[in-house]
Amino acid sequence: MKHYQDNFAHEHLPDESLRPDIILGHPDFQFNGSLNCVDKLLDDHIREGRGNTVAIRTFETTWTYQDLYDKSNQIAHVLTDELGFVSGNRVLIRAANNPMFVAVWFAVLKAGGIVVATMPLLREKELTVMIDSAEISHAFCDYRLEEEMALVKSSFLKQMITFDGSETHMSKLETLMHNKPKTFQNYHTMADSLALIGFTSGTTGKPKMTSHFHRDILLICEAFPKYSLQPKPEDIFTGSPPLGFTFGLGGLVLFPFYFGASTFLIEKPTPELLLKAISDHKVSICFTAPTAWRVITTLVKDYNIASLRKCVSAGETLPLKVWEDWYDATGLKIIDGIGSTEILHIFISSNEENMRKGATGLPVRGYEAKIIDGKGNEMPVNEPGRLAVRGITGCKYLNSPDKQQEYVENKWNITGDIFRQDEDGYFWFVARGDDMIISSGYNIAAIEVESVLLCHDDIAECAVVGLPNEERGMLVCAYIVLKSQADANDDKVKEIQEWFKKAAAPYKYPREIHFVDALPKTETGKIQRFKLKTTAR
Structure with missing residues (x-):
């Protein structure tokens, strides 16, 4: 079917046989x-x-x-x-x-x-x-x-x-x-x-x-918000995620407008400005990342947040301590959730009635999920495995049949996350299944950072890993082999970091840099990043 005069995008959709099952059984999803x-x-x-x-x-x-x-x-x-x-x-x-x-x-x-x-x-x-x-x-x-x-x-x-x-x-x-x-x-x-x-x-x-x-845009409005937020026209939404993220697009534009509510937009949303918006403008629903919730908790006593009724966290897994500290300070429960750009928005989460602290939650309305092994078999209760999801939306990579077949197996979306499912059906985050670094809510691919670093005139080789960090969730850490070892010093670290911020998005820059004589590799020349992670700890 020809949808547009310029049909480039539709012509590069994956074949129907490569797409996940789309399940639209409920009347709300028609x-x-x-x-x-x-x-x-x-x-x-x-x-x-x-x-x-x-x-x-x-x-x-x-x-x-x-x-x-x-x-x-x-x-x-x-x-x-x-x-x-x-x-x-x-x-x-x-x-x-x-x-x-x-x-x-x-x-x-x-x-x-x-x-x-x-x-x-x-x-x-x-x-x-x-x-x-x-x-x-x-x-x-x-x-x-x-x-x-x-x-x-x-x-x-x-x-x-x-x-x-x-x-x-x-x-x-x-x-x-x-x-x-x-x-x-x-x-x-x-x-x-x-x-x-x-x-x-x-x-x-x-x-x-x-x-x-177009239907996907409306479908997600019938899913997570109805399941977790129960929006009303008098609600005011705010948050920190950019509208360029589907997390931000849903939480700050699609959901409020679908339900006739309003949004409060902040160009540079610091924790202080989020609190000021909540206090001064009676915001009732706030979306932000765990790192921001951690900081907001330390500042909240100085603000009136009586209007706030729903707190949403996504972008990275929500540490139990952040949830407990916020609840102790405010009596409010943070709603954790996992979504993906491929599936458009949050597909596993909770609401105040079924929340189990520390767990990501249950599939939201419109979705189902399971834990599988490398061959697609379902894992026993509480055994970690790959997260598989399907429902009202799903992955449709343009112009990437190979990547489509990696993300979709047997008509299920395979998110790349490792989870376990307990005896009551709750899903618990275990780890990422790849080298993705999730820092302050941003997804940063290690290979992406490496490709930028290798453009620097003084760098011979490099490898990038994510290291656990209490404040940011993970830190981008680069191991660098310089062309001249004599240049390895603190000034060179700062110079590379400042250069990187001008060459690529600043949030991706390596906050830790270690100069090494050589990188650990297999006999075939593949860098063994797991050894670098072990060394760093």
């Missing part, structure tokens, strides 16, 4: 036929007379649903009238969490585009790989982040439009929006038309592009 998810998330609020209801707050401004609707429609007109856009084009968004980011996100879908939302910390190299891999034709970039975007050189990128996420002056987009109509006929996408592409952490070489349909 999103079929002609469907543009923006109708439900935004336009319905206007049609049903809720335009004056607050949709987005920041410390500086407030937007109603009508404001968001008007601006999204004007931006959609800019895309279709001014920028040579055709349906199915991939459109990149580069900005911190702010109202204009959300307006552009909705506008792209209204016009029949496919959104590629990115994090503001990404650098030119990473952005270029994304643009080339997804053949992105258009980019919207906050003018405050334009410098790095301007370095991108790609034959695919036809238009780069700046906007002002701070809403203090006129950038190019605001100029183009002027006098554009505030109504727009949404493109008639289908339930299984692609709506977004999310890149996994592998942004060197050929990164993995996860893809999700």
